[in-house]
Amino acid sequence: MRSPVAAVPSPATDRLGRSDIRTLALAALGGALEFYDFVVFVFLALPLSELFFPKGTSPWLAQLQVYGIFAAGYLARPLGGIVMAHYGDLLGRKRMFTLSVFLMALPTLLIGLLPVYAQIGILAPVLLLVLRVLQGIAVGGEVPGAWVFVAEHVPARRVGIACASLTSGLTVGILIGSLLTAAIHERMTPAQLLDYGWRLPFLAGGVFGFIAVWLRRWLRETPVFEAMQARRALADELPLKRVLREHRGAVLRSMAVTWTLTAAIVVVILMTPTLVQAVFHLPAATAFLGNSLASFALAIGCLAFGAAADRFGVARTLAGGAVLMTLATGALYLDLQCGAAHFLPLYALAGFTVGVVGVVPTVMVDAFPPAVRFSGLSFSYNVAYAVFGGITPPLIGALVKGLGSLAPAYYVALAALAAVGVAMGLRTGGRVAEKRRG
Structure with a gap:
């Protein structure tokens, strides 16, 4: 049995309208860019391990430390998800939907601009950890929020394809990250990669993330949340x-x-x-x-x-x-x-x-x-x-x-x-x- 997700019926209740398709496209695009920002970190673990820890650190230990920083993003997800979901249920889905992609774009861009260990010492991995935690907080709110957002925009009998299109977009983000980092490794020498090449995927992800923030300005609040506001049926x-x-x-x-x-x-x-x-x-x-x-x-x-x-x-x-x-x-x-x-x-x-x-x-x-x-x-x-x-x-x-x-x-x-x-x-x-x- 399916619970009624879409609260506002329309004459063409089983069809996706132009507005629905635009919403799905913008949500999937933003999700792909945000997930790219989150996973590109692991594709660059090797250069990060060389640049953000002392030269004498053994390679396996440096990589282990980088993977630990990567894992910190996962551990931060519940915190971000709970806090952003709280306000999403009380203040609106759209606000948190836009905030989450901004919170992902900013730390991703800053990672691409970070000084390395040779420049600022132990502060380099500390800043990398802080920015990774911010990424985790963002993705913890983005993925559940995006699913709720698209599900509450489309007719009830099209929730399956709506949620699946967003999940497909997240997968595309992983694929983009994999292909881009593979291309950088192929076209650059190891010295170029360590000099500036590792920064490029993060800088690109940050810029694309801010574009996604701008695009989400054109989305409207979900009809389900607007109906709850009108009926004063929000959680008390x-x-x-x-x-x-x-x-x-x-x-x-x-x-x-x-x-x-x-x-x-x-x-x-x-x-x-x-x-x-x-x-x-x-x-x-x-x-x-x-x-x-x-x-x-x-x-x-x-x-x-x-x-x-x-x-x-x-x-x-x-x-x-x-x-x-x-x-x-x-x-x-x-x-x-x-x-x-x-x-x-x-x-x-x-x-x-x-x-x-x-x-x-x-x-x-x-x-x-x-x-x-x-x-x-x-x-x-x-x-x-x-x-x-x-x-x-x-x-x-x-x-x-x-x-x-x-x-x-x-x-x-x-x-x-x-x-x-x-x-x-x-x-x-x-x-x-x-x-x-x-």
């Missing part, structure tokens, strides 16, 4: 307090599907290129070509699964997509174990099936009533992502040692099972509600 207490008191089941469901999303993205998209080199001994060029194909397929898959959710229902699409993702990931890792004869097409197929994560925000949007939707979704998503995003990489490393090279596929299958369980609950709840109405 701390929204998160109400979420934890009245909607614990929705929080648990949202955290469960966030685990599925985290496992799919972290294992299949982010970790597999490293695993295929370290465990299966594929060349780096082949690994990253496969990753580019998988990321592109993921962007398309998000749209396909989002459209399917509107056509066939969220529960069926989520369950079916989770099963397909399990099978495709298993086939990919079995092929790798047998010599990787079909690595590229199977990785692309696995990336496409990971597009089922495009259905996850629809599940979470539907789980909470409008008055506390932003807070409920943001708390559930950011806390679960911080926990599972933090434990997944070391856990996969331990599982590979203990269970063998198919361990990543086993983990994805286990996380997919959580999505199937949520889908079954949604279908059962829908049937119960229909009997009550009858």
